[in-house]
Amino acid sequence: MKLLCYLSYSINPSLLSYITPVSGRVVGYKLTMRKPEASPKNNNNNKLRKGLWSPEEDDKLMNYMLNSGQGCWSDVARNAGLQRCGKSCRLRWINYLRPDLKRGAFSPQEEELIIHLHSLLGNRWSQIAARLPGRTDNEIKNFWNSTIKKRMKNNMSSTTSPNTSESSYDPNTKDLNMAQDHHHHADHFIMPMFNIPSSPSPSMHATVLNMLEHGLNMPPSGGFFNSSGGPCNFSSQIDSSKGFYSGGVFESVNIGTDQGDMYNVPPLENVSTTSDHNLKLESTCNTDTNHNSNYFDDINMVNNNTNNKKAHHGVDHNNLFQEELTMGEWDLEELMKDVSSFPFIEFSN
DNA sequence: AATATCATCAACCGCACCGAC
DNA sequence: GGTCGGTGCGGTTGATGATAT
Numbered sequence: 334m335k336l337l338c339y340l341s342y343s344i345n346p347s348l349l350s351y352i353t354p355v356s357g358r359v360v361g362y363k364l365t366m367r368k369p370e371a372s373p374k375n376n377n378n379n380k381l382r383k384g385l386w387s388p389e390e391d392d393k394l395m396n397y398m399l400n401s402g403q404g405c406w407s408d409v410a411r412n413a414g415l416q417r418c419g420k421s422c423r424l425r426w427i428n429y430l431r432p433d434l435k436r437g438a439f440s441p442q443e444e445e446l447i448i449h450l451h452s453l454l455g456n457r458w459s460q461i462a463a464r465l466p467g468r469t470d471n472e473i474k475n476f477w478n479s480t481i482k483k484r485m486k487n488n489m490s491s492t493t494s495p496n497t498s499e500s501s502y503d504p505n506t507k508d509l510n511m512a513q514d515h516h517h518h519a520d521h522f523i524m525p526m527f528n529i530p531s532s533p534s535p536s537m538h539a540t541v542l543n544m545l546e547h548g549l550n551m552p553p554s555g556g557f558f559n560s561s562g563g564p565c566n567f568s569s570q571i572d573s574s575k576g577f578y579s580g581g582v583f584e585s586v587n588i589g590t591d592q593g594d595m596y597n598v599p600p601l602e603n604v605s606t607t608s609d610h611n612l613k614l615e616s617t618c619n620t621d622t623n624h625n626s627n628y629f630d631d632i633n634m635v636n637n638n639t640n641n642k643k644a645h646h647g648v649d650h651n652n653l654f655q656e657e658l659t660m661g662e663w664d665l666e667e668l669m670k671d672v673s674s675f676p677f678i679e680f681s682n
Numbered sequence: 683a684a685t686a687t688c689a690t691c692a693a694c695c696g697c698a699c700c701g702a703c
Numbered sequence: 704g705g706t707c708g709g710t711g712c713g714g715t716t717g718a719t720g721a722t723a724t
Contacts, residue, residue: 385692385718405709419709424693427711459712474713475691483689 382416386425390415394422395430428469435467439476447473448481 382390397413403426406419415422439447443465450461458470458477465473 383694407709420695420711421693423710428692456713470712471692478714479690 381418381421383421386429390417391425391430394425398426398430424471428471431469433467434469439468443468444476444481447477451477451481 386394393413393415394409397409401409401412403409406423408419409415410417410419410422413422417425446465447461450464454460456474458474462468462470462473
């Protein structure tokens with residue numbers, strides 16, 4: 334089916350309106366999903382259509398974009414002969430028609446990467462998507478909310494069972510298995526790497542990045558993340574033979590050092606997100622000489638770029654971030670502040 | 683077989699940012 | 704400095720198919 338999807342798309346992208354991009358399921362054209370004329374607002378003077386896109390609309394937009402390229406989206410909508418708002422055209426293009434979109438289910442590697450990036454970036458789906466070539470923020474967001482979040486939720490509920498801590502490893506529940514395993518060691522502070530709140534606080538965000546930055550130099554006295562009491566090394570390592578973590582979140586020190594380490598997170602890819610600031614990021618980070626430093630540079634860039642958005646909340650993330658990066662040691666109190674908002678609790682809704 | 687419930691995901695909505703005027 | 708249009712982002716909705724009862 335996946336192959337069929339790719340083939341079909343290469344022939345006529347609009348055909349794939351009938352196939353969901355992620356699952357590859359043939360679902361038929363959901364003509365009534367968002368009933369185009371259902372709302373009175375749709376009958377306004379502009380007669381702008383809403384709801385699902387028809388194959389004809391897809392064709393129009395695709396042809397226009399391929400022939401004329403992207404301009405002002407409202408112009409695109411008008412010039413392409415679409416009775417859609419520019420916003421809708423943009424969304425359709427980015428999420429569905431873009432030629433470089435990858436189709437099909439998320440691979441285990443992609444899943445791991447999403448989880449990892451989410452632990453660092455929170456719900457900054459666009460930033461996460463920028464590191465997954467061919468994937469859209471919407472796709473990743475849906476995947477997270479439907480699959481990963483549910484998995485975590487299920488796993489959290491399973492922690493109430495006394496047997497769960499002894500349960501064998503299940504790749505489908507690996508995140509919470511690890512978290513719960515640590516969680517049961519009450520004498521050690523546990524930071525569930527995958528369970529950072531939707532919007533990590535600046536201090537927590539900084540702390541996580543601090544860990545990544547200074548993992549080797551973490552004060553042994555902290556020992557927050559190492560149940561064995563040894564030096565605290567924060568990083569993640571994939572056992573490539575299994576496709577998942579080999580030793581838990583806080584075990585190895587290997588981020589970005591192995592060729593096969595998927596957490597050697599690629600710099601922002603040339604993924605045609607049409608986002609200007611993503612392109613800027615890409616231009617500043619896209620070098621392959623030093624993956625490790627690039628990665629952290631990249632994260633810093635992310636912080637810088639998200640800073641503007643956060644400014645209206647009255648918090649200067651960037652300053653906080655840089656401040657904490659220079660601290661060189663853990664601010665346990667700050668860290669603990671954030672623990673209460675970990676999705677260990679959040680996912681219990 | 684009929685019905686209810688769940689899972690998925692395309693698309694909308696509201697908000698914020700940015701640049702031009 | 705205020706307004707406006709364009710754009711991007713994250714949260715949410717709701718139709719559909721799949722699965723359970």
